Amino acid sequence: MTLLSRLFALIAVALLPAIAIQSYNEIDLRRSRQAEVQEQALGLAKLAAAEQQQVVEGIRQVLIALSELPAIKERDSRACSGYLSTLKGRFPAFLTFIIVDMKGQSICTTNGQSVNVADRSYFTEAMRTGHFTVGIYSIGRLTGRELIPFALPFSDEHGEFAGVIVAALNLEWLANFILQMGVPRGAALAIADRAGTYLARYPNNGKFVGRQMPGQRYMHSDHSGTITTVDLKGVERIVGYSTLQADSGELLVAVGLDKAQAFSWIERRTWQDVLLIALGATLVLLLSWFGARRFIHQPLKQLVDAANQWRLGDYAQRVHIRDKRSELSWVADAFNTMADALAARERELYEAKERAEEAANRITSIFESTNDCVMIVDREFRVSYLNARAQAHLSEERDLIGVDIWEAFSVAAAEPDVAVLLQEAVSKQQSTSFERFCARRGVWYDINAFPSGEGLAVLFRDTTEHKQAIEARRLIEEQLHQSQKMEAIGQLTGGIAHDFNNLLMVISGNLELIESAETDRDHARELAAASRKAADRGANLTAQLLAFSRRQKLTPKPVYADCLIRDFQEVIRQAAGEGCNFSLVGDDRLWPCYIDPAQLQTALLNLALNGRDAMPNGGGLLEISLRNVTLDDDAIAGVSAGCYVMISVTDTGCGMTPETLDRAFEPFFTTKEVGRGTGLGLSMVYGFVRQSGGHVTIESAVGAGTTICLYLPRSAQAPVVEPAATPAHDTPAGSGQVLLVEDDDEVLDVTLTMLKRLGYEVIYARNGVGALRMLKNGMQPDILLSDVVMPGGVNGIELAREARRLYEGIKILLASGNAADVLAQHGAIGEFPVIRKPYLRAELGRFLRQLTHES
Numbered sequence: 001m002t003l004l005s006r007l008f009a010l011i012a013v014a015l016l017p018a019i020a021i022q023s024y025n026e027i028d029l030r031r032s033r034q035a036e037v038q039e040q041a042l043g044l045a046k047l048a049a050a051e052q053q054q055v056v057e058g059i060r061q062v063l064i065a066l067s068e069l070p071a072i073k074e075r076d077s078r079a080c081s082g083y084l085s086t087l088k089g090r091f092p093a094f095l096t097f098i099i100v101d102m103k104g105q106s107i108c109t110t111n112g113q114s115v116n117v118a119d120r121s122y123f124t125e126a127m128r129t130g131h132f133t134v135g136i137y138s139i140g141r142l143t144g145r146e147l148i149p150f151a152l153p154f155s156d157e158h159g160e161f162a163g164v165i166v167a168a169l170n171l172e173w174l175a176n177f178i179l180q181m182g183v184p185r186g187a188a189l190a191i192a193d194r195a196g197t198y199l200a201r202y203p204n205n206g207k208f209v210g211r212q213m214p215g216q217r218y219m220h221s222d223h224s225g226t227i228t229t230v231d232l233k234g235v236e237r238i239v240g241y242s243t244l245q246a247d248s249g250e251l252l253v254a255v256g257l258d259k260a261q262a263f264s265w266i267e268r269r270t271w272q273d274v275l276l277i278a279l280g281a282t283l284v285l286l287l288s289w290f291g292a293r294r295f296i297h298q299p300l301k302q303l304v305d306a307a308n309q310w311r312l313g314d315y316a317q318r319v320h321i322r323d324k325r326s327e328l329s330w331v332a333d334a335f336n337t338m339a340d341a342l343a344a345r346e347r348e349l350y351e352a353k354e355r356a357e358e359a360a361n362r363i364t365s366i367f368e369s370t371n372d373c374v375m376i377v378d379r380e381f382r383v384s385y386l387n388a389r390a391q392a393h394l395s396e397e398r399d400l401i402g403v404d405i406w407e408a409f410s411v412a413a414a415e416p417d418v419a420v421l422l423q424e425a426v427s428k429q430q431s432t433s434f435e436r437f438c439a440r441r442g443v444w445y446d447i448n449a450f451p452s453g454e455g456l457a458v459l460f461r462d463t464t465e466h467k468q469a470i471e472a473r474r475l476i477e478e479q480l481h482q483s484q485k486m487e488a489i490g491q492l493t494g495g496i497a498h499d500f501n502n503l504l505m506v507i508s509g510n511l512e513l514i515e516s517a518e519t520d521r522d523h524a525r526e527l528a529a530a531s532r533k534a535a536d537r538g539a540n541l542t543a544q545l546l547a548f549s550r551r552q553k554l555t556p557k558p559v560y561a562d563c564l565i566r567d568f569q570e571v572i573r574q575a576a577g578e579g580c581n582f583s584l585v586g587d588d589r590l591w592p593c594y595i596d597p598a599q600l601q602t603a604l605l606n607l608a609l610n611g612r613d614a615m616p617n618g619g620g621l622l623e624i625s626l627r628n629v630t631l632d633d634d635a636i637a638g639v640s641a642g643c644y645v646m647i648s649v650t651d652t653g654c655g656m657t658p659e660t661l662d663r664a665f666e667p668f669f670t671t672k673e674v675g676r677g678t679g680l681g682l683s684m685v686y687g688f689v690r691q692s693g694g695h696v697t698i699e700s701a702v703g704a705g706t707t708i709c710l711y712l713p714r715s716a717q718a719p720v721v722e723p724a725a726t727p728a729h730d731t732p733a734g735s736g737q738v739l740l741v742e743d744d745d746e747v748l749d750v751t752l753t754m755l756k757r758l759g760y761e762v763i764y765a766r767n768g769v770g771a772l773r774m775l776k777n778g779m780q781p782d783i784l785l786s787d788v789v790m791p792g793g794v795n796g797i798e799l800a801r802e803a804r805r806l807y808e809g810i811k812i813l814l815a816s817g818n819a820a821d822v823l824a825q826h827g828a829i830g831e832f833p834v835i836r837k838p839y840l841r842a843e844l845g846r847f848l849r850q851l852t853h854e855s
Contacts (some may be wrong), residue, residue: 007292008285015281022277023629026270030263034238037262041187041240041255046224048181048189049242049253055177056248059150060132062091063165075162080108093173098166099154104129107163117166126164134249136193137171137210146171146209148199150347171209174200186258188237194250208232213254231256238262247552267478268815299328303335315343371837378455378630381405381424393462405458418447425449426456435463461782556596556692558719561645561712562586568601572624575608579618582608586626592719593645593712595692603685607649607708610682614706623650629711636711639695643714650707656700664698685710733759734848736782740764741771741799742815743790747837751785754841758848768794775806783851787815788823788834797826811851815839 066072066087071079084097088110094522117123122229135149139344147168174191183189190201192213199474201208224242231237233454237256244251244803245399259449268778302319309317318336349594367374367498377383394400405422418436425432429451437444444467444771447460565572569584576582604624611622633641656664665686685708694711700706738760742748748764755762763781769792771784784803788796800812817837823829835847 007296009795011284012281015277015284026266026273029266033263033266037238037257037259038240041238041257042224042242043224043240044184044187045240045242045254047225047254048191048255049244050179051181052191052251052253053244053248055242056134056150056251059167059169060152062087063132063150063152063167066097066165067152072154072165073157073738075099075101075107075156077108081112082108084108084110085504093170095140095145095147095168095170098142098168099163100166101163102161104164104388109142109822111142113142117141117164120149122149122151123164123166124481128163130161132247134193135198136195137197139169143168148174148193159213171199175202175209176204178202184257186261187229188256188257190254191306192252192254194252196252199251204233213252220474228259229256236260247362267681281531282332295326296328299326303328303332305509306339309523310339310342315339315346326698372459372461374459375458376454376456377405377458379424384454390460405707412851418751422449422456422458425451469695516764556594558592558594558715558717559597560590560592560719561595561600561647562590564597564600565604565624565626568604570607571601572608573606576612576622577618580612580615580620580622583621583623584626585623587628589628590626591628591643591645592715592717593692594717595712596688596714599688600752603688603710604647604649606682606685611649611653611706614651614655620652620705621650624648625650628714631711636695636697639697639711644694644711645714647710647767648707650705652705655702655704655706656698657702661698662699665696682708732853734845735759736852737761737763738783738785738848739771739774739779739781741766741768741784741786741790741796743767743792747787751844754844755785757841757843760848766798767792768799771799772802775803780807781810783811783848785813785815785848795826797828799824800832813847827834 017092018264024368069080069083070076071083080099084099087097088094096110098109098115098117100117100123101107104116104120104123106113106115106117107520109115114334120135120138121135125135126133126341130153133151135151138147138149139145140147142730147170150167150169152165153161154163154165156617174551177597178189178191179202181189183202188202190208190213191199193199194215198208198211211232214229224240226238226240228236236259238259239254239256241252296630299321302321306317306319318339319332321332367385367387370387370389373393374385374387375383375390375394376385381404384405385406386394386400391400418434421432421434424430431450433446433448435444435446442464443462444464445460446463447458450457450459557562565584565586571583573582577814608622608624614620615622628644629644629646630646631639631641635641664682666683686696689710689712695711697709697711698706699709738755740748740751740755740762742751742763745766748766752764760783763774765774768786771786772794785799786799790796796814796816803810804812812832813836814832815837816834823834833847833851835844
């Protein structure tokens, strides 16, 4: 778009406000005129409606007078017909009068003819309401002419409804009536019934009567108002309308004024204003064009010619404008100054190019000497440069320059998200770093990508040995963690053996008393209950030891530390030994913390063992305290402000010297004798707490004991507490056949008795091989109840899988005291339901009932 065109456009835009103001005035004038015409049309319509209301009221009074005549009340046909003929002569506006009975059959008429009007709507409406009714446009059955009927029910001499008086108004009379109302020139007056049919219209009455009004927009409007519409002859009119009341038939009176005639003088004025504006705008544009050619176009042409010379490298060309006071002369001076600067810049660029080439050579030397592989790719992800190390690592005796990066660098082929990461680095101009495994070479890569002007600089190195070293370190730490558990369990052996001897003493003593003949039945039941409680204590202690000693994956989760420690306190009590007074103190409502439960148990057991060893003479106090604390900044050195669950382990032992206290958390540091400690206990506690986001503090003095505090951050997520199962004393009887597989004869006898008392039919085998032989011989039991660990080459898991393959509908329940390792070894965790030994008859009954209900 040329400058002159832009100038003309600006002038045209400058004229827009004047045009807009003139347009607004025109619109406002039209709006005012529209309101005036609408008010005039509505006034005329209301005036005509008032006159039509008087006509309807007069007809009502005539019919009321007729209803009081004796001849009509007595339904005297001859006298009635004579009177109606006389009345028609007095009122020529009516075509006929008819008196009909309750069935619509005529009693008398003005011409003596008989007619039935039972199917006429006005008759039905008058009979339904019992009031004066105005009908709609009709063709008379007696006269064959256009009319509108009026009807009024009448009563006989006893006051009972006897029939209806009908008067038919001549629509030609109605047309003459509105002709005499003095309608303005160019206007139209129309009367329509409630159905929207023309009854009379001025002018052109004959072309409209009996036809529907266009659109019937009046019929559902308000009582009165105005609209703009087009009549049947295509003339646009502003129409004022008014509707008569409901008891007057809701006749519509409308007066329409010709809109074109009403707005004719405004149209003439508008065209005059448009012509004046066009002439003024043309004159302004011509003057502007002449001035622009003289004072803008010619100087700009000189500037363009000079710029083209500078584009070709000829900076000697200069621009000279004779009118020094114009703005273009200032532009010319600026252009001349720019030409001088461009000449100087050209010299600088040449010198900078030489320096850039020297810098590129230095960067290439750096890339070639670095230990990393360096690759540069363009925006099409094709290799444009790679250093010697990358060439040796990726080339495989081929030239990679110009090769697609996905062909040269096969990590992307194995990991599709690498392509996405590199593309995002280019599109967002952000660096990215990640690690990926190249399956083709069996190598781990540490990849760093940096956006550059050319495309992307990719630095990568082989980190396989580093990854292998980290994995080896993780395995060693895991083995050390497990060895700490085993060391703790070894120190627990004496206490556990003492507890089990006590439990066995309770069981054997009670059983001996039950066997004696002197024991009555109630006393035997009490002794059996005591034995069962002792067995339950032994089972719980065994379960805690198995859970603690098992090698398991570390899984931190929200836990309540007080609940965890209370469940584990018997193991800690055994670790402390009978020579220590152990106590557990805690807040009533302890906050949850996000930790690994197994690691916390290991940490507390290590601290308990250290506290016990610090009190070799016994008689001391070992206390574990739990409470909620909220710390401010700098409340404890190295601990951030926030909410914590504090677990403190306090002993009243010998304490630590300042030198020992400084080295307490060092790995492999120990003050115990050789063979009695690894020196990893406190270091593992420290590492566990720090990895959990917490902190550890130690307070100790020689002869005053030691207090170690673990600060564990409060968890925002509440733990999922599983409701404890309550044993059912009344076990419902079961049904069906159970195949019992157990290699221990005593356990087999007890379980066999339990199943029979539960109502099941039992067959048994002493090992997995025997059970498989029975299944393959055609036996199809409802339930298979099998031990997990059995001799003979077939364990419980293998038996269950083979049984399900042979008999798809069989229900399977495995039993074991420590099945976790076997289940994990065979990949069967969650595959079969497992009941933990030892179990009660009620518990076994619940498991079996659950299996049968699931089927």
